[in-house]
Amino acid sequence: MGADQSGPIPIGIIGSGSRTTRRRRLTGPGTGRNALGPLRLAFAGRTSTEDQQDPTLSIPRQLNNCRTALPDQAVIVAHFYDVESGRKKLAARGRGHGHERMAIPVPRDGGIQDLLEEASRSDRRFDAVICESIDRISRRTYIGTLIENTLEEAGVLLFAADEPIVLNGKRASQVLTRRVKQGVAEWYVLELLEKSWGGFEAHTDQGYNVGKPPYGFKPEKIPHPVPAKRAEGASKHTLVPDPVQAAVVVRVFDLRVGERMGYSAIADRLNRDLMANPAPVPVDPSRAAGRWTGSSVRDVLVNPKNTGYMVWNRRASKTDGGRHNPPEVWVWSSKPTHEALISVETFVAAQQITAGRERSRSTPGKNAADPAACRAYCFRSYLKCGICGRRMFGKTRRGVAYYACQPPAAYRAEGHPKSLWVQEEKLLKGVGDFFSLNIFTRSRKARLESGLLKAQYTRTREWESKAEALRQAIDDIEARRTRLVRKLELLEDGDGDLMRDIRQRSAALSAERNAKLDELAAHERQRPVRSCPELLDLISVGEVDLTGAPEPVLRRLFEAFRLEISYDKRSGIADCKVTLTGAAIDQQGRIAADVVAEARTGGGGAAPVSRLYGASGRIRTCDTRFRRAVLYPLSYGGVSSLAGRA
Structure with missing residues (x-):
């Protein structure tokens, strides 16, 4: 690589030491240079992300300023620079590819990590490093000092073009000046960020959107309030519902909250009619899949802007590569700023479903990802251990399906056996009796009201x-x-x-x-919600035997009615709970009607009866007589919850 000769030496830049002194102090073990040769330096540059500065101008300017400050007979022999934020941690620095998207007219030997790696080698090409100003190394004092100390430990000094280049070893004043500059640079960035944050908060509270409008909305341009920017054609954007996409958003939430379908299942449903359910288009149209995917459905379900509130800072787009921020750091507008597509309560209900199904496969059928899987388990994700609260998993022994709980010894609750099992067939019979007596029978409302009135009064x-x-x-x-x-x-x-x-x-x-x-x-805010036993009037009446129903039908029923089962090995009793909600009662009614029709036409057996079952290992289920009715209040619509034992 060719060397870059410096220009005339500005007065007052070089210290009082002679050129011989300079060579002696910079020559030593590991420097890799001839004592009579020129002083070799590596250029270290950095410019912020490409949407904040123009690297094609900034990097050449930094290099020219460094050349101007060079002593005589000093040359720049290597060029290291990055296009990234100066506030990143050192481990994350120098690993970006922003420079590849720019035609920067400066050769590049690597980034900051490559500079540090070569500085530690005995065959390095340079004796010192020069940058335009110390804040180009890092915007954080700790990181900048860490890089400086790392270079010095390797025998490489770090110079800055806007500081006196001291070659006689007297660096006390230089260090003091540098630390003050680093502190001022860090203060300036933090103050700028704080003011910028406050501006974005006000921007959000006024209802202006940042970035591409989410699916379901289209932008409405508002003239920029600043006259100078307005004259340049700048504008701000609010959100208005898209006539076609808004209906799709409502449909997605209905499928999630009403039928509790998984992301992929919802995507499959939407892909049946892409004319009525147009697929979302990403910011980069070339990456469009042309159809719905599980991730695109998730993006719709987790976007709080669907509630009518403007929300900002959901992603760390500037500091952490687009990582999703936790909800507690989101910035919400103080009041709704645009037309809501769904209610806040429906949005919360969708997030609760996501939390409850974490790490649980939501699709029916056997696990396609496991080659050893030979069957499906209808109670997968609905059955929990009553002792430790863990999900029980399916196992097959001698052709018989069981559900087991086998926590590691270090996480085993007091009184929890090493392994506990319950047979699927007996659970299915008990749960079927529970649905028959409390959901599909004509006396269900009277049965529920007697318990609800007492529970609500209490x-x-x-x-x-x-x-x-x-x-x-x-x-x-x-x-x-x-x-x-x-x-x-x-x-x-x-x-x-x-x-x-x-x-x-x-x-x-x-x-x-x-x-x-x-x-x-x-x-x-926690005032009890009015119970609604009349929701049961919207559910079909009929005789149902779940023991012969296909697994997809069972899972659809269990999902719609929010089935929760807790099996306690100590008592041998499985507690069951289902919930009817005003927001989902239409879907629950349709699914109940389908199940009743399936039982009538698909070989449903005799009317279910309550029985006492016994099993080896003292595993048992008991009758499903209605024990209690419990209201689990939600903040929308009417709610009726049934709890009993199977």
């Missing part, structure tokens, strides 16, 4: 008692604070200590009152 009384206790506590605190203020008014010449104690006590009472007010507000 919950309401408990809620009201706690609310009244909180109000009384707040009134008591207010009375004590009032008495304290009156005493303070009567004091004419109280000493300083007494006045201080009274003020501290008043402040403590105010803090206690505010804490109780917050607790009361949180309690008010």
Whole structure:
């Protein structure tokens, strides 16, 4: 590689040491240069991400400034630079490919990682490193100092073109100046980020969208409020529903919340009619799949903008390669800013389904990913161990299907056996009886109402008692604070200590009152939801025998009715719970009708009856007499939940 000769030496740049001194101090073991040869330097450059600066201009400018600052007989023999943020951790630096998308007119020998790697070798091509300014090495003081120390340990000095290049070893003033500059650079970036964050928060609260509109919406241009930018044609964007895509979003949430379908199953349903359900188009149209996929369905379901609120900072697009941020750091608008496609409650319900199905395969049938899988298990993901709360998994022994719980010894709960099993056939009979007696029988509503009224009365009384206790506590605190203020008014010449104690006590009472007010507000938001036993009127009536139903039919029924089973080996009883909701009752009614029709035409047997079953190993199920009715309140529509035992 050709050398870059420096120009004239500016006055005051070089220290007082002679050229011989410079050569002696920079020559030593591992430098790899001849004592009489020129001083060889490596150029270290960095420019921010390509959407913030123009690397085709910034990198050449940095190189020219470094050339201008070079001492005589010094040459740049290698070029290392990156197109990336200077606030990254060192381990993540120098691994990007931003430079490949630019025609930068400077040869490149690698990035910062390649520079450090070559500096540690005995055959390195350079004796020192030069950059335009120290903040080009890193925008964070710790990372910049770490790189500087790493180079110095390898016998390589780090120079900056905007600092005096000291070659006589006297570096105290240089280090002080450099550390001050690093601190100022880091402060400047942090202040800029804080102000930028505040601007984005205000931008979000005003309802302006950042980036490509999500599926279901189209942009509506608003003239930019700044006259200068408005004159340049700049604008801002709000969201309005897309006439076709908005209906698809509603359909996706109906399938997820109503029928509890998985991402891939929803995608398959939408792909049946791509005219009515047009597939989403990514930011880069060349990457479009032309159909729905599981990931595209997930993108729709997890986007909170569908609720009418504007949300920002869902992804770390600038700092962590687009990683999804946790919901607690999202920035929400204080009120809805555009027309909602679904309610907040429906959005929350969809996320709860996702959390409940984590790491659980949602498609029916045997596991296609496991070559050894020979059968499907209808209670997969619905059955949990009543002792440890883990999902029980299917196993087959001598042709008989079981569900087992075998936690590792280190995670085994107290009283949990090494292995516990329950037979699928007996569970299926018990669950079938539970559905027959509580869902499909004509007496179901009366059976539910008798339990619901009592349960609702108990919950309401408990809620009201706690609310009244909180109000009384707040009134008591207010009375004590009032008495304290009156005493303070009567004091004419109280000493300083007494006045201080009274003020501290008043402040403590105010803090206690505010804490109780917050607790009361949180309690008010948990007001019991009205139970709706009338939802059962929308469910078909008929005799159903689930023991002969195909596994896909069973799973569709279990998903629609939110089946949850908890099997306790100690008592030998499996507790069952299903939930009817106002938001999903239409889908639940349709699925129930399909199951009843299947039982009538598909060989359904005699009406189910309650029986007591026994099994080896003291595994048993008991009758499914209705034990209790429990309301599990949600914040939308009507809710009816049934709990019993199988």
